[in-house]
Amino acid sequence: MANIRDVANHAEVSVSSVSNVLNNRTDQMRPETLARIRQAMLELNYQPNRIAQQLKTGQTRMIGLLVPSIVNPSFAMLTREIDRAAKASQYRVLLGNTYRQADEERAFLEDMFAHGVKGVIVVATAMDRPHFVEAARQGLVMVNYDSLMSRDTLNGNPPFDSVSMDNVEAGRLATEHLIQRGCRQLVFVTESSLTISRSHKIEGFFVAAKEHGLQQSARVIEGTAKFAYGDAEMTELGRALAAKILQACPVPDGIVAINDALGIGLMAGLRDARIRIPEDISVIGIDNIPLADLVQPPMSSVIPPLTEMVNMMMKRLLMRIENPSLAPEAFLFAPKLISRQSVIEGEKQHIR
Incomplete structure (x- = not known):
């Protein structure tokens, strides 16, 4: 089995040069030297001793x-x-x-x-x-x-x-999108165990509602997960919360979900109740997971970079x-809005 000296001899460089490559110290190394060392490693099938490196x-x-x-x-x-x-x-x-x-x-x-x-x-x-x-x-x-x-x-x-x-801006951006499309009865849906990031998204929700004079009709609806903060059961929680949302008075016409997984579950629950999305209720999530573009209708979301x-x-x-x-x-980092078909295509409203 080849060792570091074999690689050095084969590449016609010093042992320290090979060591620099192994330890990712190649900033000052010529590209042709680096290529020669890597080629020597391939030709000799050299496998560095990671345990020895760790001890050193x-x-x-x-x-x-x-x-x-x-x-x-x-x-x-x-x-x-x-x-x-x-x-x-x-x-x-x-x-x-x-x-x-x-x-x-x-x-x-x-x-x-x-x-x-x-x-x-x-x-x-x-x-x-x-x-x-x-x-x-x-x-x-x-x-x-x-x-x-x-x-x-x-x-x-x-x-x-x-x-x-x-996250404050993410909540505000999602809510602003609903308002600009004509939604007036606004709901933010989340799991009840609040983390700092969840609290900031809710804060942004109320910031947007207040900017448009809709704070009186903006509400938070929570569901309690079976385990911890609900990280592993967001879709199930969203589906279960659909019934609670439809019992609200008045029924919302625009919903911000704490994340896409909860929003996808929520849309499934609303469809089970024969609610049309977005004609009856618009839904937007946060995170822009790949599934958001695959559900029907594709769900609008706020995307982190x-x-x-x-x-x-x-x-x-x-x-x-x-x-x-x-x-x-x-x-x-600033979020961005991804507009899809889960939010109604209403005319933009400019309310102050």
Whole structure:
């Protein structure tokens, strides 16, 4: 079996040059030298000893990804993007489903330390929990996705980066779209366990309603999931909430769903009740998962710039692993509207 010296001899370079390629230190290397080393590795079928590399560097080329539930389509789509970005930087992803349970989160962080992992992306989770702060104190680099810190936590200078869509703007944008299409009886539908991002979307809903003098007719309708925050049962919850929505007085003509999965379930429940979408009730979701364009009618949604957000997370994670003294920052990304056929094609109303 070929070793690093065999590769160096075959490529006619030094052992340190081969080591630089293995450790992704190629910024100062000539392209032809890099190509020659990679070709030598292929021709010799060279497999680097990852365990030896970890013992030498004190870290492994893996990152952790902590999500509430991979069953949630939004988190599944995010996981795919993170895996793509990690592989582009020659990293592997260790995935943990924690269902927002503190014990599961704590155990996952302990596993990361045990495997020599230096960086973790934490998705839609309350980062002010003590185990996250303690892990950061011990040197674990973390990026928080889609759960902006509270003002109290921000003033305390949290030891991790934050990357999020502007959820207030997402809620406002979705609601504004309904209003501009003529909807007046507005409802925001969500699971009752409120996270920071869910609360911000609801805030944006009321901001848009108030801007158009519709705050008196804007309501929130909640459903309680069987497990935790409902991350794994959003479509079922949406379908069940259709009956509750139709019992409201007056019945809404425009609905913002907390996410696309709940919105898709909601549309199925409304169709079961012989409600026409969008003629009777318009529905818009948030997240723009692939299924939103496949249901009938295709569902309008508010889309986060997911690729840009994931690239920023990977960039910050690797930068702060390389330079632990780098100060954490917060990054907020603007959402965009995707208009499909689940919202009525009414004339735009300009109400103030």
